[in-house]
Amino acid sequence: MRKIKLATIFTLTVLMFGGITVAQTDPGVQSASRGTGATIINPSNDPNGFTAFFTNGLARFQEVESVSNSPQGNNGLGPRFNMNQCSACHAQPAVGGSGAATNPEAEVIANGIVSGSTNSIPSFITQTGPTLEVRFPFFFNSNGSANTSNPNGGVEDLYTVSGRSDAGSCSLPQPSFAAAQEANNIIFRIPTPTFGAGLIENLDDSALLTNQVTNLNNDLGISGTFNHSGNDGTITRFGWKAQNKSLQIFAGEAYNVEMGITNELFPNERPLPGEDGNGGSGDTGLVASCLNLSGTGYPEDTSNPTLTPNSAVLDDVSAFANFMRFLAPPPTGGVVLNGQSVSASAISTGSSLFSSIGCATCHNPSPGKTQVSNFVPALSGVSVPAFSDIEIHNMGSGLADNVSQGSAGGGQFRTAPLWGLGQRIFLLHDGRTTNLITAIEDHASHGSEASTVIGNYNNLSSSQQQDLLDFLRSL
Amino acid sequence: MRFPYPCFVLVLVLLASPSVWGQNASAPNSLHNGGDFSSNSRSVEKVPTGVILVKGASSSASDAMTPVPEDGNVANNLFSDPYFGLSYPVPAEWMEKYKGPPPSDRGRYVLAQLTPSDTFKGPARGSILITAEDLFFTPLPASNALELVNYSKNNLQADYKVEIPPTPAKVGGHPFTFFAYWSPVAQLHWYVLATDIRCHAVQIVLTSRDTKLLENLVSDLNKMKISDDVSVPVCLKDYASDATVLARVNPVLTERHFNPIPVRIIIDKEGKVKHIHFLSAFPDQAKVISDALWQWRFKPYRTNGQPVEAETGIVFGRSVQAVQRAADAPVE
Numbered sequence: 001m002r003k004i005k006l007a008t009i010f011t012l013t014v015l016m017f018g019g020i021t022v023a024q025t026d027p028g029v030q031s032a033s034r035g036t037g038a039t040i041i042n043p044s045n046d047p048n049g050f051t052a053f054f055t056n057g058l059a060r061f062q063e064v065e066s067v068s069n070s071p072q073g074n075n076g077l078g079p080r081f082n083m084n085q086c087s088a089c090h091a092q093p094a095v096g097g098s099g100a101a102t103n104p105e106a107e108v109i110a111n112g113i114v115s116g117s118t119n120s121i122p123s124f125i126t127q128t129g130p131t132l133e134v135r136f137p138f139f140f141n142s143n144g145s146a147n148t149s150n151p152n153g154g155v156e157d158l159y160t161v162s163g164r165s166d167a168g169s170c171s172l173p174q175p176s177f178a179a180a181q182e183a184n185n186i187i188f189r190i191p192t193p194t195f196g197a198g199l200i201e202n203l204d205d206s207a208l209l210t211n212q213v214t215n216l217n218n219d220l221g222i223s224g225t226f227n228h229s230g231n232d233g234t235i236t237r238f239g240w241k242a243q244n245k246s247l248q249i250f251a252g253e254a255y256n257v258e259m260g261i262t263n264e265l266f267p268n269e270r271p272l273p274g275e276d277g278n279g280g281s282g283d284t285g286l287v288a289s290c291l292n293l294s295g296t297g298y299p300e301d302t303s304n305p306t307l308t309p310n311s312a313v314l315d316d317v318s319a320f321a322n323f324m325r326f327l328a329p330p331p332t333g334g335v336v337l338n339g340q341s342v343s344a345s346a347i348s349t350g351s352s353l354f355s356s357i358g359c360a361t362c363h364n365p366s367p368g369k370t371q372v373s374n375f376v377p378a379l380s381g382v383s384v385p386a387f388s389d390i391e392i393h394n395m396g397s398g399l400a401d402n403v404s405q406g407s408a409g410g411g412q413f414r415t416a417p418l419w420g421l422g423q424r425i426f427l428l429h430d431g432r433t434t435n436l437i438t439a440i441e442d443h444a445s446h447g448s449e450a451s452t453v454i455g456n457y458n459n460l461s462s463s464q465q466q467d468l469l470d471f472l473r474s475l
Numbered sequence: 476m477r478f479p480y481p482c483f484v485l486v487l488v489l490l491a492s493p494s495v496w497g498q499n500a501s502a503p504n505s506l507h508n509g510g511d512f513s514s515n516s517r518s519v520e521k522v523p524t525g526v527i528l529v530k531g532a533s534s535s536a537s538d539a540m541t542p543v544p545e546d547g548n549v550a551n552n553l554f555s556d557p558y559f560g561l562s563y564p565v566p567a568e569w570m571e572k573y574k575g576p577p578p579s580d581r582g583r584y585v586l587a588q589l590t591p592s593d594t595f596k597g598p599a600r601g602s603i604l605i606t607a608e609d610l611f612f613t614p615l616p617a618s619n620a621l622e623l624v625n626y627s628k629n630n631l632q633a634d635y636k637v638e639i640p641p642t643p644a645k646v647g648g649h650p651f652t653f654f655a656y657w658s659p660v661a662q663l664h665w666y667v668l669a670t671d672i673r674c675h676a677v678q679i680v681l682t683s684r685d686t687k688l689l690e691n692l693v694s695d696l697n698k699m700k701i702s703d704d705v706s707v708p709v710c711l712k713d714y715a716s717d718a719t720v721l722a723r724v725n726p727v728l729t730e731r732h733f734n735p736i737p738v739r740i741i742i743d744k745e746g747k748v749k750h751i752h753f754l755s756a757f758p759d760q761a762k763v764i765s766d767a768l769w770q771w772r773f774k775p776y777r778t779n780g781q782p783v784e785a786e787t788g789i790v791f792g793r794s795v796q797a798v799q800r801a802a803d804a805p806v807e
């Protein structure tokens with residue numbers, strides 16, 4: 001009898017520990033340096049000398065902007081903005097990436113970037129939370145309630161220059177973040193990493209369209225579409241909803257929207273969406289006391305014909321675009337799980353599982369080869385290991401944000417490129433989780449094209465799921 | 476003793492001077508309602524969670540009475556789709572956890588996706604996916620379910636192995652094509668059953684690691700009923716041709732969305748458009764195209780000399796890139 005009891009206890013113990021060892025775990029952010037943030041340009045095969053433009057763009061990407069009176073001439077910040085430096089938000093794991101572990105938006109008062117007398121840190125901006133961009137899906141009514149018949153969707157900048165010593169008498173209130181939260185009329189976006197972006201930019205539409213038809217051969221119910229430029233009708237590809245055509249547009253819009261700096265692409269100061277008279281606000285644009293705060297006139301960022309060397313002649317937006325364009329794709333790397341290195345065979349198995357259960361239908365390991373580049377040979381005729389089809393897909397009610405951008409509706413998102421995932425901290429478009437398993441499971445919801453694939457993931461054994469997670473963190 | 480008065484004046488000046496008062500003097504404008512602002516910090520009217528209110532291109536129809544493919548629904552443990560005349564009792568311990576995505580602009584529908592419920596006791600879980608491929612609009616080189624399955628089999632990714640090549644089968648007395656493949660690494664098996672209904676390839680895709688479960692599910696499919704209703708319109712690909720369209724008003728799309736707009740129409744016995752179904756269109760596109768289509772007149776389609784209702788498809792907007800059929804494809 002005693003023997004049986006002991007044997008039973010032993011068996012139970014083995015089962016319990018066995019259960020622990022086979023339960024899948026997100027290996028988490030891989031800390032070992034993989035060399036992310038280097039340029040794709042081979043200096044010995046750079047006939048036009050674009051390496052200097054990459055270096056110059058990298059430097060400008062890290063410059064701190066002021067409203068006026070900057071000794072370095074970096075003026076034009078605001079009157080509304082989210083941050084004063086590109087690299088503050090595009091930081092992880094290297095300059096050009098996504099949000100870092102410590103959110104700089106939570107420290108703007110402490111760091112003297114905004115006045116604590118005229119601005120407050122919104123409750124959703126926390127030191128250890130994701131770096132966020134905020135949008136209100138709908139305008140407010142004249143009675144203060146959200147008007148679901150009147151879509152907004154524009155960026156609501158977190159802070160104003162009001163109260164800064166270099167901002168004159170400009171006085172602007174922050175948008176009504178607390179009321180928006182109370183009305184459930186607020187959504188978030190985190191910074192998209194820009195590594196390898198030059199390769200995505202250099203994919204011809206024909207490659208993407210061919211890949212789309214190839215991907216249609218699936219038994220998963222998946223069928224995506226593309227977002228298009230309203231100007232020339234070609235496929236757009238940058239941003240969470242693939243709403244931006246090129247890196248130049250991406251940089252120009254961000255400079256204007258995130259930092260409030262007018263430029264050659266977006267030459268006018270940007271009010272909040274409702275400050276331009278939308279949504280029944282009665283406003284007629286920014287008040288005069290908040291215009292031309294830099295004192296330089298518009299646009300605040302221009303080309304600099306008198307400067308040398310050649311790279312200095314470019315405007316900031318072009319320099320930013322060059323920096324992102326020439327960033328190499330994030331290198332893959334080894335994975336450490338619970339202090340142990342994961343075997344290469346497990347990662348290889350995970351790669352096969354990723355494809356077998358249908359993840360690769362949208363997160364396509366390579367949607368095609370690039371066209372011939374007039375910039376550098378390194379961008380010509382190469383595969384783009386982005387793990388994205390660049391299509392927009394219906395992602396269901398669980399991820400929907402009720403923001404329309406271009407042709408993308410409130411429930412559609414671009415397939416997020418997964419390259420660099422191993423060193424990403426915050427996941428999904430709104431940074432709602434740091435856990436890869438949660439991010440995977442959140443792909444399934446009513447109306448999502450991914451629900452069947454997530455069902456396949458759930459049909460795998462725990463060890464298979466672990467291999468898949470390990471593979472993803474190797475990217 | 477001579478200083479108190481000037482000090483008092485200085486204090487007053489400091490209080491009154493905006494420039495010296497600094498930040499408080501430049502305090503933001505008072506809040507007002509509308510646009511990006513609301514003083515209603517205790518609003519009880521909340522934007523509903525989990526509801527997609529802002530849609531992109533989506534499906535719509537000219538009336539709510541005429542069935543459309545996306546009407547597929549699970550209720551009282553029965554999947555039914557009146558457009559396809561399909562009904563199928565959901566197996567015990569299975570459920571529809573999530574509704575499928577809306578119809579795609581390439582003509583793909585997810586009619587239902589079923590998963591085991593929490594009480595399911597099998598050794599491995601699985602999924603049942605019921606889809607339809609509109610053969611008027613699919614870019615895949617298939618004009619019927621068999622061709623679609625054959626294309627799928629001939630273009631399987633390297634991760635999969637064929638278990639059973641496309642084979643004729645009967646489900647509920649209805650002709651189907653059965654095809655099975657599996658992933659050795661994932662140990663997952665896919666059983667695909669496809670049939671033709673109203674110029675759609677309707678597919679039932681069963682997936683699991685447990686082949687016994689799959690066999691039981693296949694057997695269970697014999698409970699599926701497919702209507703033999705002969706009153707549904709005859710489906711005709713590309714019926715809207717110069718030879719059959721007697722009067723045409725071209726819609727003028729004013730907003731440029733650059734999307735394909737697949738439309739199914741039902742033409743009555745007199746050649747008038749009776750019903751319009753947009754698989755995917757922005758509201759402004761649907762309005763303009765509908766206004767035009769109501770004015771179209773067709774040569775009535777006849778069967779055995781008698782005019783009958785006909786159903787066909789038209790793509791407005793951007794064309795859909797099609798895969799070349801094998802016979803047309805260039806030799807590598």
